Amino acid sequence: MKNTKNCNIPVYLNNAATSFPKSPGIGEEVAAFFKKIPKHPGRAGTTSEDTLSLCRKELAHLLKTEDPSRLVLCKNATEALNIAVLGIGLKGEVVITTAMEHNSVLRPLYLLEKKGVIRLEIVPCDAEGRVIKEQWEKRIDEFSPKLVVLNQASNVTGAVNNIEELLKYAKEKESITLLDASQSIGLFDMDVSRIAADMIAFTGHKYLLGPSGTGGLYIKEGIEVEPVFVGGTGIRSDLKEMPPEMPLRLEPGTPPVPAFAGLLHSLKWQKENPVSLEKMANLTRDLEQGLIKKGTEVIEVAGERTFIVSCRLPGWDLKEVGYVLERSFGIICRTGLHCAPLIHEYIGTAPAGSIRFSISRFTTREEIDYTLDVIGELVNADH
Template structure:
């Protein structure tokens, strides 16, 4: 395709490391059979791909047993499995005002169908929660706390470890949405008291679309989201009890998982700490440049504060979608505009009627890319 400055990594990272594409091609040639459904060489190779993908994900998230990771098609499926599989009639849930629709919509669905109740904790202008307000929200029937590790609109980073400690002390489970943090922030599920961790393969883990997963603590049992063939306990009427088969009905995306495995290897090679530092420096550069342009208002944490690689902004008297369109068609810059599937965060930011332009950096973004984007925005605004 024509040359593009890609600043939409919060949606999907691009380009992928060459190793990802090579791994997928190799798996298509050598491991394209159904894992767990046969003993021939191709089927065994496919099973090996899935196990090694789990194993390297377990290394990244400090998970003791790789079989506690269920592979899914994306974070949305993982969150639906966690929320719908864990909550029962009358349970109470604590969530935040920066949650994605992949959290909010399942919760609202269960409010209608199972009578659960939900408290959404407010956030300040920097996208941060007050831990005292979180603690006050606990009730006797609070069973689950859902927390986005980082806002996909504001870029703010929530204190997951402290929230996990609160949940543990109140006998609740912490579910973390790591859509914007996996691969960019260090995550230790035990140290952070994370009972369930939902993550995408196609963003910070550098894998292909159609991949993701859910870590499920060995102390937690979920009702499966899907029922069907697993290649194990086929004579049983019910879904198998053994992990991960219980949560992985149907033919899996083995080719995609091979790519995900290669992507996670690159993340471990570079380390989340170095990736975060690279992206943070780029966001600071972008914020400095945008703040000098008349009428631009940047959302989320201010200069010098922690944030993931997301810079969202609004421009006075300008439509966000129009700005993104001009960036693409006139300057070859890919950004995203709109509501980013997180209306609650827009309500918190006061942009529920306008939406925002979101530029998000990634591993391959350069300082020159950032400068070109800022210059383009200045020309558009002029």
């Protein structure tokens, strides 16, 4: 690390991709896992106090559900979304999703559309990247979809949807509701008894501060999801099909237990050390306003948001900005489409995309100030 203007570099502002640093002590916790004899090797036991069971309990606590067996542990949100979308049974049905979605939602749906399984309808979003409520309701009224898939927060602009209202409307029209909480879990309070989500897909390596290789799918009691992957479960081995017991029905094969040991550690750490959203919001606002003052084209977001700021830098090719920020100045952010290709048509950043800065609970004032200084230098650089 090098100290520049009271700031240690590299400066990591790519937390919407994956968080860094992780929870203090996570490395030691994962390393310790390899020194212990496995309690229940390779199988997702739900009765003994093994790593997976404990992790499931912590996740259930986080989502405020009393039944941990409804939480399917997955290796990431993409796997969770695939299990949900491909396992719900959609032959001949309409599915509605939105223009703000990540490819982890869009590509499984495009696949089903291409195979002629579903009709896919995409609801537009506004200039901040938030779903337009009237359009959402209109499409649901028009198409009576079997499934709706909705992002809680945009991974491009940070705009947060009113999921209580949007999902409630879909539920009242008897749709199955799938929420992508990849960008929001660990930041916002999530209570499955209050939001009308039948399924919630999430990742462990972003704002839950866990390792990559962790994620999950909450499935409400009464929602039937057929297995997409099949194989060994460690129980009912005499059956030709996956056993009916949840969550094992949807968890074949040996899971990444060491990674979940890390996630378990992070969940406990976050419970003992609640995040200060106010501090993160202040830094995000200051970053946004500072970028505007420096002359960048910021996608301004009003109302509820996560801790992301997207912008473009006049005079600089987007392909170069990320390179220069990282290699010249030690600022790690992300440039491009951010795997959410449709939103850019609505927020004015098509076709190339945006520069995205995303902060974490560990981001400091000095890091934001340094970033703004550097952006100022780039804006004023003589081409």
